[in-house]
Amino acid sequence: MVTQTRILGPDGKPFTVADLAQPQTAHANSLQREFQGHPSRGLTPSRLASILLAAEQGDLIRQYELFEDIEERDAHVFSEMSKRRRAVSGLPFKISAPPNPSAAEKKAAEQLQAMVLAIDDFDGVVFDTTDAIGKGFANLEIEWDRSAQEWLPKSITHRPQSWFQLHRGYRQEIRLRNGTGEGEPLRQFGWITHTHKAKSGYLERAALFRVLVWPYLFKNYAVGDLAEFLEVYGIPMRIGKYPPGASDREKMSLLRALMEIGHNAAGIIPEGMSMEFPAVAEGDPQAFELMMNWCERSQSKAILGGTLTSQADGKTSTNALGTVHNEVRKEIKDADAGQLASTLSRDLIYPLAVLNGLVRPGDYRRCPRLVFDLAEIKDIGTYATALPPLVAMGMKIPCAWAHTELGIPEAGEDEPMLGQAPAVTDQVALSSVRTAATAAQPVSVSSRDREDQLARLVATELDPVVAEWVGAIRELVDRAQDLEQIRDGLLALLPNLSVAQFGQAMQHALAIAGAAGMLDALDESRG
Numbered sequence: 001m002v003t004q005t006r007i008l009g010p011d012g013k014p015f016t017v018a019d020l021a022q023p024q025t026a027h028a029n030s031l032q033r034e035f036q037g038h039p040s041r042g043l044t045p046s047r048l049a050s051i052l053l054a055a056e057q058g059d060l061i062r063q064y065e066l067f068e069d070i071e072e073r074d075a076h077v078f079s080e081m082s083k084r085r086r087a088v089s090g091l092p093f094k095i096s097a098p099p100n101p102s103a104a105e106k107k108a109a110e111q112l113q114a115m116v117l118a119i120d121d122f123d124g125v126v127f128d129t130t131d132a133i134g135k136g137f138a139n140l141e142i143e144w145d146r147s148a149q150e151w152l153p154k155s156i157t158h159r160p161q162s163w164f165q166l167h168r169g170y171r172q173e174i175r176l177r178n179g180t181g182e183g184e185p186l187r188q189f190g191w192i193t194h195t196h197k198a199k200s201g202y203l204e205r206a207a208l209f210r211v212l213v214w215p216y217l218f219k220n221y222a223v224g225d226l227a228e229f230l231e232v233y234g235i236p237m238r239i240g241k242y243p244p245g246a247s248d249r250e251k252m253s254l255l256r257a258l259m260e261i262g263h264n265a266a267g268i269i270p271e272g273m274s275m276e277f278p279a280v281a282e283g284d285p286q287a288f289e290l291m292m293n294w295c296e297r298s299q300s301k302a303i304l305g306g307t308l309t310s311q312a313d314g315k316t317s318t319n320a321l322g323t324v325h326n327e328v329r330k331e332i333k334d335a336d337a338g339q340l341a342s343t344l345s346r347d348l349i350y351p352l353a354v355l356n357g358l359v360r361p362g363d364y365r366r367c368p369r370l371v372f373d374l375a376e377i378k379d380i381g382t383y384a385t386a387l388p389p390l391v392a393m394g395m396k397i398p399c400a401w402a403h404t405e406l407g408i409p410e411a412g413e414d415e416p417m418l419g420q421a422p423a424v425t426d427q428v429a430l431s432s433v434r435t436a437a438t439a440a441q442p443v444s445v446s447s448r449d450r451e452d453q454l455a456r457l458v459a460t461e462l463d464p465v466v467a468e469w470v471g472a473i474r475e476l477v478d479r480a481q482d483l484e485q486i487r488d489g490l491l492a493l494l495p496n497l498s499v500a501q502f503g504q505a506m507q508h509a510l511a512i513a514g515a516a517g518m519l520d521a522l523d524e525s526r527g
Contacts, residue, residue: 013188020144020151020355024176024187031163031177037062040069048217055204064161067135067209070216076296077212080303081134087333088340089127091372095349098366108358109368115352116370119153125192128158129340132196134303135161136207137174140192142348144355151355153348156192172203189351194343196336211302219295226288241274305332330376337372345369377407 025031039051039062048066055063071078095116097109116122125140132138138158145154165183167173174193175183186193198208238261240254254273300307305328350367353359359367383406391397403410411417476489 019187020189023141023143023157024184024190025141025159025163028163028176028178030179034162036068036160036162037065038069039066040073043217043220045217048213052210052213056202058165060165060204061162063204064135066213067161067207070209070212071134074216074219074299077216077299077303080300084303084332084336085127085130085133087329088130088133088336088372089123091337091374093341093370093372095368096371097368105366105368108353111356111358112349112352112368115150115152115356116349119156125156126340126344128156129192129194129343130196130336131158132194133198133336134208134212136197136203136209137161137164137193137195139164139174139186140194142190142192142351144189151352166203168202174203189355192343192347194340194347196339208302212299215295215298215302219292222288222291222295226292243272246273304329334374337374341370341372375404375407378405380406 039047043066051062051066071081095109095113097105101109119125128140129138138161141157141159142153143155143157144151146152163177164174165177167175167183173185174195175185178184195203197203197206198211199206238258240258242251242254246254250273297307345367346364349370350359350364353367354361383402387397387402400410402408472493473490476493477486480486480489
């Protein structure tokens with residue numbers, strides 16, 4: 001438990017424990033009462049370019065408000081981003097001790113695991129942290145609480161990116177907006193700050209949404225054009241004709257009839273007037289659909305690395321391409337998880353360890369780390385077929401590796417375990433040893449002779465069993481009057497046909513065959 005007033009953060013900078021008494025934004029009333037704008041309204045290419053340019057020059061507010069609008073208004077972007085974010089936030093994790101850990105470090109890792117699991121809605125915290133995947137960075141504010149002699153997060157709250165500004169220096173720094181040009185540095189142990197770069201460069205240009213804004217804009221234009229097209233070509237044209245000398249009242253009656261028949265499919269007009277429904281030139285909406293499909297495919301490629309994990313068009317959705325795209329998806333997921341684990345280890349696990357006296361302040365290298373389990377469960381049948389021959393060849397395969405690859409947890413000391421196949425009985429084992437010892441005598445016995453001896457031995461043990469079965473079935477057939485009686489008799493006879501002696505004889509034979517095979521291999525090696 002930390003009792004000193006000054007401790008070191010993961011970057012080596014000191015701070016006071018008193019800073020943890022309340023969150024940094026507890027009195028940031030101007031930020032809390034700030035309403036977000038919606039720059040996507042009436043968005044044009046020139047306006048979008050000005051928003052992006054302003055972000056590069058330090059004004060981030062409109063850019064990140066635009067990112068929020070895109071995720072909220074574009075269902076395709078929302079769907080693809082949800083896939084990518086939840087692929088990481090749903091991964092199992094553990095707190096791993098540092099390399100070559102001491103007993104104290106192993107115990108510290110176990111304690112930290114329990115503390116993390118005690119955090120309310122930790123899965124939600126991980127999901128909020130993945131907001132940086134699309135927007136470049138995400139800040140979650142930690143409110144600490146010291147109860148039961150332990151420091152634990154009372155709440156971890158996501159804060160909008162528009163609350164922050166970037167400070168350029170030797171290293172770019174995220175700071176809290178406070179009305180000044182410099183901004184307020186974020187307090188140590190008070191924030192989970194995750195930066196996630198889609199590309200290299202300054203943070204304001206490294207966000208994935210910087211790539212998505214242009215397809216979003218083009219798709220909006222295509223959707224608007226399609227809506228206008230449907231408005232023009234989707235409703236039948238209606239023309240009313242009135243005779244010369246018609247009064248204004250009669251003209252209004254005809255106009256109302258035209259309007260009513262368009263919506264209600266019914267109307268009345270004065271005698272002498274008429275309606276026509278001329279055929280208009282047919283338009284082609286495929287051009288707009290082509291533009292929208294191109295935009296959505298571009299968005300899927302930028303977010304997930306491909307399109308086959310998003311939609312199937314029936315033309316290019318082959319199994320081979322789907323497998324390739326799935327491998328790309330796995331690579332992206334693993335990269336996201338690696339970046340996220342580093343952030344959580346630095347900004348959450350290390351503060352927990354230091355504040356609770358589990359790690360010396362400033363010794364971040366020996367602090368336990370959060371590690372996501374990225375192993376995908378393999379085909380058990382394939383491993384069950386491949387591993388036994390490899391083990392028989394002498395390969396030393398760790399049990400822990402097999403458990404990890406197959407996704408099977410290792411049983412504890414007191415946990416019940418699945419049973420193994422029945423062991424060879426003492427009598428069968430003794431007989432096998434005697435047979436193998438006899439075969440190993442220095443006499444000239446050919447491989448063919450051994451096969452004949454094995455066949456005679458098997459026949460000696462199995463013939464009585466099989467003869468008993470055949471006799472019972474023959475007696476049944478002799479007494480039966482028709483096929484139905486034979487069928488019913490076989491069903492009744494089946495439970496009485498014991499296979500215990502047959503199984504024991506086969507077990508005996510297999511053991512002898514194995515010993516004979518090894519002896520043949522030994523003879524061949526000797527030449």
